[in-house]
Amino acid sequence: MKKYQLGEFEEVVMLTVGVLYKDAYGVSIKKEIESRLTRKVSVGALQSALKRLEDKGYLKSFEGEATEERAGRPKKYFQITALGKRAMEYSKSTRDELWSAIPKVAWGTKIVVG
């Protein structure tokens, strides 16, 4: 059984929330991902991922200020919870383990070609 469920896009979102730290809300997360990873993110995909993560307890949210360019709608800021952090660490450590388990030889051909 998987201990923590974290999809690829979800992990990206989590990481971005971490990167943005105190400034992680819908639009900023979207822009950050788009600029850093040069991939298109739709509002729908992002919001449903955020909701899933919140439901899983990896993120928590609080309402922020309402600004004029948002026509008075409040921003919803996200923060990583302790559980979220463990999930990310778990994800990272499994990757690292896998990385370190790859025998050097496997890279050999690549190095030759490279």
Next chain:
Amino acid sequence: MKTNPPKLFLRFFRWFCHPKLRDSIEGDLIELYKERKNERGESSADFKFIADVLLLFRPSIIRPAEGYQQLNTYGMYKSYFKIGWRNLVKNKGYSFINIGGLAMGMAVALLISLWVYDELSFNKYHENHGTLAQVYRSLIWGGEKYASTSHVTGLGTLLKTEYGSHFKNVAMVRGGTEERVVAFGENKFTQSGYFMQTEGAEMLTLNMIQGTWQGLKEMKSIFLSESLAKKLFGDADPINQVVMMDAKWDLKVTGVYEDLPNNSTFNDASYFAPLDLYIDGWGSLDAWDNYFVYIFVQLFPNGDFEKTSEIIKDVMTAHVDEETLQSKPEVFLHPMSQWHLNAEFKNGELVPSKRMMSVWYYSAIGIFVLLLACINFMNLSTARSEKRAKEVGIRKSIGSLRSQLIQQFFGETLLVAMIAAIISLLVVQLSLPWFNDVSDKNISLPITNPVFWLGVVGFTLFTGLLAGSYPALYLSSFNAIKVLKGTFKAGAFAMIPRRVLVVVQFTVSITLTIGTIIVYQQIQFAKNRPVGYSRNNLLGMRAASPEYKGQYHALRNELKNTGAVEEIAEANYSIIDTRGNNGGFSWHDKKYDATFNTIFVTHEYGKAIGWEFVDGRDFSREFASDLSGIIINESALEILGIENPVGESINWSPSDNRGDYKILGVVKDMVKGSPYEPTNPSIIFLSENDMQWLYIKMKPTASAHEALPKIRSVLASIVPSAPFDYTFADEAYGAKFRAEERIGKLATLFSGLALLISCLGLFGLASFMVEQRTKEIGIRKIMGASVTSLWKMLSKDFVVLVLVSCGLAIPISFYFMNSWLGQYEYRTTISWNVFAITGIGALVITLLTVSFQAIKAALMNPVKSLRSE
């Protein structure tokens, strides 16, 4: 500059989005939109916005289908019903008493409202119900004012011709139904029907199955009711067939109409024939001296009955003779809508009619019975309130408002009322055939009528609210702290309303019971009234065939030869009928104002009906002079005021001088009309003509089923065309009691139910009381109380209540029954026995009801009752 994203899609987004996410995502969308617009222009921003919205339309964003943001108290209501249901199921006994009692009360109320509706909708079958009226005439006679419906034909014709502009239609109808023999081939039936003018069919909007309303234009025509047509012709086509009436008229069937419903005044008609036929050969449509027709008029839709009455008030004065003028005849209209319920005149004025009163009585009874059931409900709910006090306390401390608690308890009563309503509908449906039989109605549940269902729902709500009002207000008033601390006790004060309700219940039940007993006493009293003649073994039939002409003696001989018949006689009126009233009598110089019931009979009449002589002798064939002799009854003698009547001569000159008549004998009064009224003064004349009514007295030794075939065969040989359509005089007389017997039966039913409902309530209350005092009883037993003393203690409370009810019910019922009896001239007196018996009966029933619980409690093992806790 437009800064807003496409409205339609924004609205769409707002509609589908989960409310928790809506605001923040909308903010994101708008922020992005503005940025994009600044960078790449509006259309691109619009496009992207739309794309974003559509991509947001996914399961995790869309709000749940229901039950999320509905900020109503639906869930609360659901819980009320659930708790209510659990309470019902938990206390099955109480629920049964509650629902059963309420269902019974509702069934009674429903039956009564159907009955009242039927009464109120009388004659509505006729489409011109609102514009039809009957012409009445008030006349002063003997210093008193009377209202009469019998008119001269001249009046009808006058209204039709000279006052035609006021009436859409005028039709004259022979006053009252005529019994005639209608025959087709071998099928012969004595039928009642009306002789009316052509316009009548249209005015009454007869529903013609075949033929048209104009069908009575020809003199030799007839309309048959559907059922009569079926009886005569079976499945054959009746139109243009010729039927024979009274073996003298050949009439062509020109129409068949749908049978008139029970609640139509003309319901007793199975045929309509032309009035012209009735008066053919002896009368005219412009006579001013013979009062024998009813006149019906139809006003124009905007017509006014009172104004029209005012216009036609004095139309008769110019046409009648001096003597009639002295009676000051005034014509007025009586609208059809009033015929059934408001058609009793006293002194020429409308007075509240018996029918209207019975509508009021029954309505009142219906309301009372329902009230009793509601009281049961209130009583049991409040009695159980202590059990639910904790629930109320907890609800209150959690934050329930009082209004919410009131709602909750109303919800529960509505639940009960709903179940009761469904049961009562079933009960009504099942009991309707029986109810129709007793009440002589033809009512059915109008289940296709939306107004009826609206009524039922309204009725249920009303009952639920009425029954629930007291518990709802009372239970919700509990103090939460006291209740939860356990210091709350519904003290002596809480008992008072409950006691009042029990007293109300029993007062109503006892009043109804006393009323019922008195109704029965009155019927019995009238039944036992000496009638002055013997109805036993007496057959009556109409000698309605020309074949009877001159056959009287032959018939008499043949019938007597059979050995089954004692005597036969003929008379011009039925023996149970008071028709034929005439004035114009005088003795020496003394003229009498009064009218007398004048009857013509054959010599054997006295022997056939067995009248009882006070003085003088019967008619005899031995004295030819008896043809100018008369026999009078005691009431007549009283009016005549002759000391030694026998042998005295009386002159009779109604308009022409009929001559002097010698009084041969005086007989006891004969009750011919209503058994509740004084008998008419009668003068009986001798006649040798053929007359309408044939009476056959069978020998007391011959049983009916032996005698009847013999009589039948004699009649068949002498008068073959006449139907053997007889009635037993005692049965026909018994029919006079039907109205009262109907009241009696219904009153028995209703008072029985009322008592039953009250007892159910008492039973429930007693069992509750006992349950509450279980511990007390246990301790008392341990201390040495005997079963008898415990039974006394528990029953005492209720006995006192019932005694108080008796004290209230006796004067109330005395007052009402005294006024009910007041409408009868010949009436029983109310004796104290009735009250005593009812009172004792009520006490016995109460004791039985309560004792069951009380003794059960008193016999309980105290160990068991004290062990718990």
